[in-house]
Amino acid sequence: MKWKVPFNKPFWGGKELKFIEKAAKKYEVLGNDGFYTKKSIAFLKKLTKTQELFLTNSATAALEMAVLLLNITQGDEIIMPSFAYISTANVFLMSGAKLVFVDINEDTLNINENLIEEKITEKTKVIFPVHYGGNACNMDKIKKISKKHKISILEDAAQGIGGYYRDHHLGTMGETGIMSFHETKNVHCGNGGAILINKKKYLEKAENLIERGTNKKAFLRGEVPFYSWTGKAGTYNLSELNAAFLYAQLLKLEIVNEKRKDIFLYYLNNLEDMEKEGNLKLLKLKKRNRSNYHLFPILLENREIRDKFIVYMKECGIEIVFHYYPLHLSKMGRKMGYKRGQFPITESISQRLVRLPLFFDYSAKQQDYVIKKIKYFFMRK
Numbered sequence: 001m002k003w004k005v006p007f008n009k010p011f012w013g014g015k016e017l018k019f020i021e022k023a024a025k026k027y028e029v030l031g032n033d034g035f036y037t038k039k040s041i042a043f044l045k046k047l048t049k050t051q052e053l054f055l056t057n058s059a060t061a062a063l064e065m066a067v068l069l070l071n072i073t074q075g076d077e078i079i080m081p082s083f084a085y086i087s088t089a090n091v092f093l094m095s096g097a098k099l100v101f102v103d104i105n106e107d108t109l110n111i112n113e114n115l116i117e118e119k120i121t122e123k124t125k126v127i128f129p130v131h132y133g134g135n136a137c138n139m140d141k142i143k144k145i146s147k148k149h150k151i152s153i154l155e156d157a158a159q160g161i162g163g164y165y166r167d168h169h170l171g172t173m174g175e176t177g178i179m180s181f182h183e184t185k186n187v188h189c190g191n192g193g194a195i196l197i198n199k200k201k202y203l204e205k206a207e208n209l210i211e212r213g214t215n216k217k218a219f220l221r222g223e224v225p226f227y228s229w230t231g232k233a234g235t236y237n238l239s240e241l242n243a244a245f246l247y248a249q250l251l252k253l254e255i256v257n258e259k260r261k262d263i264f265l266y267y268l269n270n271l272e273d274m275e276k277e278g279n280l281k282l283l284k285l286k287k288r289n290r291s292n293y294h295l296f297p298i299l300l301e302n303r304e305i306r307d308k309f310i311v312y313m314k315e316c317g318i319e320i321v322f323h324y325y326p327l328h329l330s331k332m333g334r335k336m337g338y339k340r341g342q343f344p345i346t347e348s349i350s351q352r353l354v355r356l357p358l359f360f361d362y363s364a365k366q367q368d369y370v371i372k373k374i375k376y377f378f379m380r381k
């Protein structure tokens with residue numbers, strides 16, 4: 001279906017193909033660690049101020065690395081929201097870990113920090129906060145809990161490029177964090193990601209993991225006479241061609257996030273009255289956070305209205321999507337013994353949430369049309 005207003009249109013910076021051609025023809029590196037991988041890493045390290053960062057072929061691949069980095073194994077428990085992306089749960093599950101779900105806050109859609117501590121046992125290995133929509137979880141509280149119980153934090157900053165908690169870039173406050181450059185993200189390279197290494201003690205293991213379980217980086221620095229097998233690993237790194245694409249996008253990050261901010265605030269200003277009238281609820285941005293305006297979710301009264309809203313907007317040529325189906329109510333979640341009623345906010349939100357179109361090329365005319373149709377929908381209701 002050709003939408004008048006699609007939900008998303010991947011960002012296009014303009015120099016992507018030129019950089020890919022240069023990578024292939026001028027620098028003659030197509031695999032890994034070429035000019036654009038180095039440039040992208042330098043850019044992201046400067047932006048995030050993390051100790052070390054590696055580009056990966058997805059955020060999911062970055063998480064697979066993180067699982068090995070933190071030595072998450074059979075029987076370890078991972079505390080995470082049920083309102084999260086499926087691939088993250090899968091990676092933990094494949095390591096043999098047990099998923100311990102926690103409900104979210106209705107105003108931020110992030111993990112409810114006040115419900116974490118009661119879930120901690122002697123088997124808890126990691127707290128996995130997901131910074132939903134590029135808006136930070138309450139990291140002061142989560143860090144306090146992790147310190148008290150000596151549990152690692154692994155941040156899901158997949159949606160978080162350019163987002164901050166106080167002065168800290170998302171993904172830099174735990175032992176490690178992951179980021180996504182999938183085409184749905186603010187900047188992207190089709191499929192891609194990064195792992196952020198925030199503690200010195202993980203540096204050596206992390207660089208061996210990104211080199212497919214070898215000490216090749218130490219060899220390239222001349223520290224060892226040859227490189228060999230150091231441990232379990234997969235192939236996580238990003239192709240140089242994708243890195244070339246990504247670098248063209250990173251150079252435009254500030255412009256992209258500024259434009260998204262304008263779109264986000266325009267929605268806020270134009271939908272506030274509808275919130276006052278009780279038709280919908282808007283996400284509350286915390287003053288302590290700097291958002292990257294990745295998503296614009298709204299909450300409707302109930303599932304029936306939400307579903308009617310999606311159908312009505314579709315008739316108007318506007319693509320509206322929802323997520324996440326709660327992990328604990330999925331086929332896999334039920335197999336683990338989870339039941340309806342355990343996480344009431346997650347269950348309620350997942351039936352009421354929709355995300356409105358938000359992308360760089362979204363025109364003022366398109367946005368006015370969407371807002372007009374939202375207003376019509378509630379007038380007809």
Ligand SMILES: Cc1ncc(COP(=O)(O)O)c(C=O)c1O
Binds near residue numbers: 060088158
């Ligand atoms: C919150 C969150 N975590 C993880 C992922 C996985 O990212 P990727 O597709 O790069 O593996 C996504 C992807 O949309 C996501 O939104």
